[in-house]
Amino acid sequence: MAEITYRDALNQALAEEMDRDESVFLLGEEVAEYDGAYKVSRGLLERFGERRVVDTPISELGFTGLAVGAAMVGLRPVVEFMTFNFSLLALDQVINNAAKMGSMSGGQVTSPIVLRGPSGAAFQLGSQHSQSCEAWYLHTPGLKVVAPGTPADAKGLLKTAIRDNDPVVVMESELLYNLKGEVPEGEEFLIPLGVADLKREGGDVSIITHGQMIHVALRAAEQLAKKGVEADVLDLRSLRPLDVESILESVGKTNRAVCLEEGWSYGGVGSQVVSVLMEEAFDDLDAPVLRVTQADVPMPYNKKLEAWSKPSVSRLVEACEKVCYV
Amino acid sequence: MAEITYRDALNQALAEEMDRDESVFLLGEEVAEYDGAYKVSRGLLERFGERRVVDTPISELGFTGLAVGAAMVGLRPVVEFMTFNFSLLALDQVINNAAKMGSMSGGQVTSPIVLRGPSGAAFQLGSQHSQSCEAWYLHTPGLKVVAPGTPADAKGLLKTAIRDNDPVVVMESELLYNLKGEVPEGEEFLIPLGVADLKREGGDVSIITHGQMIHVALRAAEQLAKKGVEADVLDLRSLRPLDVESILESVGKTNRAVCLEEGWSYGGVGSQVVSVLMEEAFDDLDAPVLRVTQADVPMPYNKKLEAWSKPSVSRLVEACEKVCYV
Amino acid sequence: MLQRSSVEQELEREGSVNKPTMTTKTSALSKEELIELLKQMLLYRRFEEKAGESYAIGKIGGFCHLHIGQEAVAAGCITPLKKDDYVIGTYREHTQALAKGVPPEAVMAELYGKAAGTSGGLGGSMHIFGTDVGFMGGHGIVGGQLAVALGIAWGIHYRGGDQVCVCFLGDAAVNQGAFHESLNMAAIWNLPVIYAVENNDFGMGTKFSRVSKTAMSQKSASHGVPARVIDGQNVMSTYADFGEVVEEVRKGAGPQFVDVQCYRFKGHSMSDPVSGTYRSKKEVEDKTENADPIKILCDHMFDSGLLSPEELQEMDGEAREVVKRAAEFAEAAPEPDIKSLYENVYSEANPNGRLFFDGRVI
Amino acid sequence: MLQRSSVEQELEREGSVNKPTMTTKTSALSKEELIELLKQMLLYRRFEEKAGESYAIGKIGGFCHLHIGQEAVAAGCITPLKKDDYVIGTYREHTQALAKGVPPEAVMAELYGKAAGTSGGLGGSMHIFGTDVGFMGGHGIVGGQLAVALGIAWGIHYRGGDQVCVCFLGDAAVNQGAFHESLNMAAIWNLPVIYAVENNDFGMGTKFSRVSKTAMSQKSASHGVPARVIDGQNVMSTYADFGEVVEEVRKGAGPQFVDVQCYRFKGHSMSDPVSGTYRSKKEVEDKTENADPIKILCDHMFDSGLLSPEELQEMDGEAREVVKRAAEFAEAAPEPDIKSLYENVYSEANPNGRLFFDGRVI
Ligand SMILES: Cc1ncc(C[n+]2csc(CCOP(=O)(O)OP(=O)(O)O)c2C)c(N)n1
Ligand SMILES: Cc1ncc(C[n+]2csc(CCOP(=O)(O)OP(=O)(O)O)c2C)c(N)n1
Ligand SMILES: [Mg+2]
Ligand SMILES: [Mg+2]
DSSP states (O other): EEEEEHHHHHHOOOOOOEEEETTEEEEEESTTTTTTTTTTTTTTHHHOOOOEEOOOOHHHHHHHHHHHHHHTTEEEEEEEEESSGGGGGGGGGIIIIIIIIHHHHTTTTTOOOOOEEEOOOOOOOOOGGOOOOHHHHHHHHTTEEOOOSSSHHHHHHHHEEEESOOOOOEOOGGGGGGGGEEEEEEETOOOOOOOOOOEESSEEEEEETTTTTHHHHHHHHHHHHHTOOEEEEEEEEEEBBBOOHHHHHHHHHHHHHEEEEOOOSSHHHHHHHHHHHHHHHHOOOOOOOOEEESSSSSOOOSSSHHHHSSSOOHHHHHHHHHTTTT | OOOEEEEHHHHHHHHHHHHHHHTTEEEETTSSSSOTEEEEEEEHHHOOOOOTTTOOSHHHHHHHHHHHHHTTTTOEEEEEEESGGGGGGGGHIIIIIITTTHHHTTOOOOOOOEEEOOOOOOOOOOOGGGOOOOOHTTTSOOOOEEESSSSHHHHHHHHHHHSSSSOOOEEGGGGGTTOOOEEEOOOTOOOOTTTOEEEOOOEEEEEETTTHHHHHHHHHHHHHHHHTTOEEEEEOOOEETOOHHHHHHHHHHHOOEEOSSSSSSTTOOOHHHHHHHHHHGGGGGOOOOEOOOOOSOOOOSSSHHHHHHHHOHHHHHHHHHTTOOO | OOOOOOOOOOOOOOTTGOOOOOOOGGGOOOHHHHHHHHHHHHHHHHHHHHHHHHTTTSSOSOOOOOOOOOOHHHHHHHHHOOSSSSEEESSHHHHHHHHTOOHHHHHHHHHHHHSTTTTTTOOOOOOBBBBGGGGEEEEEETTTTHHHHHHHHHHHHTTOOOOOOEEEEGGGGGHHHHHHHHHHHHHHTOOEEEEEEEEOSEEEEEEEHEEEESSSGGGTTTTTEEEEEESSSHHHHHHHHHHHHHHHHHHHHHEEEEEOOOOOOOSTTTTTTSSSSOOOOOOOHHHHHHOHHHHHHHHHHHTTTTTOOHHHHHHHHHHHHHHHHHHHHHHHHHOOOOHHHHHTTTOOOSEEEEEEOOOOOO | OOOEEEOOOOOOOGGGGOOOBBBOGGOOOOOOHHHHHHHHHHHHHHHHHHHHHHHTTTTTOOOOOTTTTTTHHHHHHHHHHTTSEEEEEEOOOOOHHHHOOOOHHHHHHHHTTTTTTTTTTSOOTTTOOOOGGEEEEOSSSSTTTHHHHHHHHHHHHTTTOOOEEEEEEEGGGSSHHHHHHHHHHHHHTTTEEEEEEOSSSSSSEEHHHHHHHOOOOTTGGGGGGGGGEESSSHHHHHHHHHHHHHHHTTTTTTOOOEEEEEEOSOEEEEEEEEHSSSSSSHHHHHHHHOOOHHHHHHHHHHHSOOOOOHHHHHHHHHHHHHHHHHHHHHSSOOOOOOHHHHHSSSSOSSSOOOOBSOOOOO
8 A cells, every 4th residue: 555645645536536537527726727725636737637627716605606506417526625714605505505406406406516625723824714614514414524534534535525426525634634644546445424433442432533633532542541541533534424323332332432623612513423422322421421622712823822722632631531530 | 561572672672772872773685675574674764764774785795794894993783684594695704704803803803793683494485595593603702692582582682782792693583573472661671691591490301492492392391291291491592602500500400401493403502502411410411411403404395394394392292201201 | 368558668777778788680580489489478477377376375385486577588588598508597487497398287386385396395486496408496595596507507618518508687686796706707718608687676675776886787897798788578579689699609609698677567575565665556557557578579469460369368278278287286286205305405325324413213 | 235227117917008097196296205105115025024034934823925026005005094094904914004003013923923913913914903003904814804894984984984994905806706795885885995906916826817807907897986007016106096096085986996006026925936837937037126116116216316325225224123123022022821812702701601612711
């Protein structure tokens, strides 16, 4: 297996699927001539031409709607948001059109659209550029949402997302683009949506997380191990569909859980996981399920305050210890 | 006390606050000459003139931004969304500007803005016009959200919202506009944000809800009473700030709770309340906290299917019985 | 029955003299074309009247926006299209669906919320779809369909087809950002899309001049999209002029903006009064009397000896019959199953993981 | 030190001949005005250079967008304003804040993320605010500030004041719906707002002609907002022409759209190369050599005997000194307190209920 970056894994996924299926095309700001703001689409213009790699004006609502319309007539658009922060401008098209049109047309319309780009905070970009955007999309039936945390997951999930016949939101992370990891070769390397991955097996407590937070979780698990607490690190990978079975399995074994996520807590991913555990694993729980999230404030610019605001290894360790009563 | 409709209660609140404070003005589609799509602003144009009651073009993003700017220079805009469904188009201005500007300007800017209008489903308006929009706003620190369920609460909360120095989202309900109820007189009738109201005292199970769902809860409570189960109906009224104390108090007494809300479940209000109970009342709980929500589908047009999709008295009764193990 | 009256071809609209109005070549229309246009408009009128009646007795729910008075728009703009051309509309779209070839029974059944409706009863009046005949839906968010239309035109362009996409919008929708974003992109990529404003001069109760400083024909100017003004009450002009635009676009002229001037005889929706604060009873009566698109066409055909009152009566009878059968079909059709609620939210069941979180079992 | 070179007043930009360019009345400028403009631009240049250096050594983080090459825009457009006029900008706004009167120390401290910064270190380079001097912030969402500017102008109008609001935007922002919604409303209500495009011809790596079919001066045409083109490299023209627009708006002329043509000498942000695929090294070198706004002004002043090389050197020394002190101040200033994170999310603590849900105790 080759070791490649998360960025290159995404790039490969795009290239392979565009190669395989002529109806796939990529559009967004700076994706073509500039190779993408974060260079995820490097070389694609050269390879596939400007018909299939399309630089758009800064018109998020408009080009997202373009994707909806193109999907209605049989194409498979992949929209790159330069960052998901800007996708708020396009949310009406995503919620009211992409997510609802299948139902409101009685199934006449499908929306095989991928919306992708980095979400969450990078370093010191300030509050308007540092938002975790999962919650906006997860609330709405009709959308699927995935958040890969490794190069292999990035490639496998993006490929599956492109082949999926429904709108799939792929939330990447700017902080992961340079991360290297082994990625299976072969065009048919696909990761099914709705399947979580136990990134570490422990048994004492379940850390339930996704996206770049899995690396915080893995570091915390190491620290916990030194203190004799072995953590399961369950990487949800896919947030909708959600692998409830794997969540219940892990918690059924550990009887304790902490939900870790990059974003705000009110109505975040963790709140839904907690609710599922409440409803379906109440008797399994030996301690309350806790959540570790971003500080409940707009992300500050100052470096130290930003670091403090993000969910940290130490906060996670603390929460795990708390639910383990150690 | 006078018996007036929810619509008139809102109208009074607007009129009184506009009278009291010259910096308050109302803007939105059809609010002036047409008296508002749902006639909430009836008579205000005549009384306050077109400087203060402003018909806008259909430009949700634009006029919401207008409110943000006007607030920056000391005005107190009240924005009417014809319905909150359309507010998705303006969400960027609400999240990235209204909610974040206080923080990102280091407190130089305040945003005393009210965003109001009906949210949730009325009758057979189809999926694009029948969405409960609480979740979009609640996720974000910097915003406050209230959802009055009675004429008195409508008046008292809207008046407080207008006087508040932060952005307050007031979610009304089309189905409540004609509801009559007693409303205290006097300009100083204010209901503080962050104070829930126990609309019914029971003691066996806590139904935690808000907005027009309180009426479903009250009907369910009557049915439950006939079966010997006495329910607390806790009307949150204010969703952020959230009256966690009252939630804990009620559940501390009943040891059982059901969250009822109009909208979808993934990351909805109930998921946050469940998480709070998990974190802070785990030992009080004698049964899992359940949630009763809208069917997890875009709202259908068909009358029967729509009725089935909405949270109903019978589903709520069933959930309460389940947590009471009866 | 429809009355004869003097032809009233000129719409009296402020400023229209300054607009780049097209020259109408109605003389070129054949008898067959005229009869087809008349039959279409009769069908629309009777269909909308029936929808209004059914709404009044509670067979149809929700919002319902009729085209009465504006029939020439769908007839004139859609008749020139081919089957594989695309049309997309707003919530005021019944007659456009009919014009593009969606069967009246299926449209009526949708209004009745039945399983045999175009969206299986899940869409309703504002969301009629007929993708098999290129009718890409009625859309409820003002401006929302404008960005979608861009994508449909993109699809044509991507595949190198010669179809066109006609995107209807109301006059009030030009103030949405979506309108401008769509036109700009259509212009830079030279996409085959026609933005056809059904300009009835009002967005609900708001007259256009209150929400725009410039005339409608100016609204595409920022983007370099050519604008035309055409008469949307005289179906002969509408058809001839719009047909010309369609053929230009088919040949590669790129996006076009067409101000189709028309008049709504009824309220904005069923709950809105026909006249009131925003327009006078007299204005509506005048227009209804003098600018009825069906009357205008009939008068012309009577005058040219192409139609007799008896023939008109027969055609109208047929239209009524079609509509009656549609309503009977809709009435008799079964309600949709609850299962259908979950069937089209996602296009296929996912083998792994949970998609629905309501805990309901059906 | 700045070198003398031949005056290069003409910007070579395609199509600019067809644009409604203003006639420049630079001859009317007094020596004092010219010196003030020069001092301002020297301050901006040295400030931005310092910011670039501090960024390179990690004192400044995040995104950082400099105005090097575009100094004449802030100097020319903001100097004509009164203190109670308003300015609002994008994420590329350092020099605008300085021009409006925000102290250099406070701006630099903000870049350093310090408590003494304009936003207490919570905003950063893209979010400099100085509401006490009418600088209404730098905004990071392209187009977002356009709707906000509308509201500021509305506030002036509401209170019957004679201030104006200058809203800066980049050339790429005209493709956002927000731009059009804002201009339309400003037009119908005749609001005192000037939309000043800092037209450096590129949005990141995208040349304007690739994302708009029409010229910049056409972009306000849909809304009936008058457009002007002014030279944004020759500060004398910028100042004279923009000042004229300001006074017209102050007298009630309503919204104006001004294409201020300029050139960015550096990359889009600190991480973007100065030249590359989207523009050639030669183009940038040419412009840097021939269209440097400071050089252009100096050359004029040298030629007219209004400035000696020694005087220039002295002024430049002063600018460097101010910037040095600002950096020292920023360096020495304390970090913000964690408490400050929660202080301005809401403007006051709520006596009832919970506002923050992170469960953190500080
Ligand atoms: C984004 C949005 N805002 C508001 C509405 C409510 N609304 C529905 S129709 C309408 C008026 C539209 O007028 P126009 O575009 O002229 O179309 P017409 O109804 O005249 O055909 C309004 C304000 C909506 N559906 N969507
Ligand atoms: C809505 C939105 N989309 C995308 C971006 C990313 N972005 C930041 S600046 C920029 C280019 C803007 O160019 P222009 O408006 O010409 O201003 P300039 O940087 O040249 O001053 C882009 C695409 C953003 N900040 N906001
Ligand atoms: Mg209209
Ligand atoms: Mg630019």
